[in-house]
Amino acid sequence: MSIMTVEHHLKDHDLRVTDIRKRIYEYLVDLDTAVSHAELEMVFSNDFDRVTIYRTLNTFLDKGILHKIPTDTGSAKYALCKDHCTTEEHIDDHVHFKCSKCEKVVCLHDLEIPNVKLPENFKANNAVLMYEGLCDKCS
Incomplete structure (x- = not known):
């Protein structure tokens, strides 16, 4: 994704x-999968502290850029919303898949x-449906 597109999306x-x-937005676009705060912290720890990463995730959640996916470990993963999510409303009623491996x-x-x-x-108020199995790379 071009820098101008990222900047435009953030300004929107x-x-x-x-x-x-x-950098976090570009990383999530390139990754095309959900990611945890801890995973982002490992990637960006040389440049940003964990609190700054946490605040960025919360800002993205509040602005309708990310949605939160609860996991069975008690932590959460974060994934990009589709373009129809806004500050007022997250419309992310879709299924998630977790690879057990x-x-x-x-x-x-x-x-x-x-x-x-x-x-x-x-x-x-919310529905979460998570399938679990083996992804295409692990099966």
Whole structure:
């Protein structure tokens, strides 16, 4: 992704363009998979401290650039949202896949989470559906 495209995307979300924001955004685009704070910290530890990385992730979440994927380990992974997410609303009702061998988590945007009829007086705020198995590289 070109630098101008990254800068334009950040500005479209009302963000000031900073080095860390550009670099994390570019990294996520190139990686094309979900990533944890710890993984980003390993990649960028020579240039940015863990708190700055954490704040950048939270800013991206708040602005609709990333969505958070809970994992069974208690930590979270972060993945880029599609273009239709905004500050006001995340529209990321899709399935995720976790490889049980390499731990990679990917978004399966073409698979929507099925609509489930909840019991009376129940209201869902969020739905997370995670398939687990072996990815194409590990199978």
